[in-house]
Amino acid sequence: MFKTILIVLEVLVCLGLITSILMQSGRASGLSGAIAGGAQSILGKKKGLDEFLNKISMGLAAAFFIITLLIAIIE
Structure with a gap:
């Protein structure tokens, strides 16, 4: 019974994780995009919805792991 509840919860967390990742705005592709995207996150230019979705994604990933x-x- 407890295992079934955990499996259902894991599926729901997985779907939420997929949704939150797909809703984030795309980063520039290629090597220059990887370098520039990293600089933007270091300088704190990620704001609003992307920051919120990033926190949700990290929380859901931790829940999925546990x-x-x-x-x-x-x-």
Whole structure:
């Protein structure tokens, strides 16, 4: 019963994680985009919705990791 609840919760967290990642604005592609994108995040130019979605993504990724570990321990 507990394992089933964890699996359902993991699927919901996974769908939320996918959605939050896909909703973030795209970064410039290529090597120059990787360098410039890294500089922008260091200088704190990420604002508004992207910052919020980034925090949501990090929280959901942590939850996904913890739930996956719990499922592995239960088995």
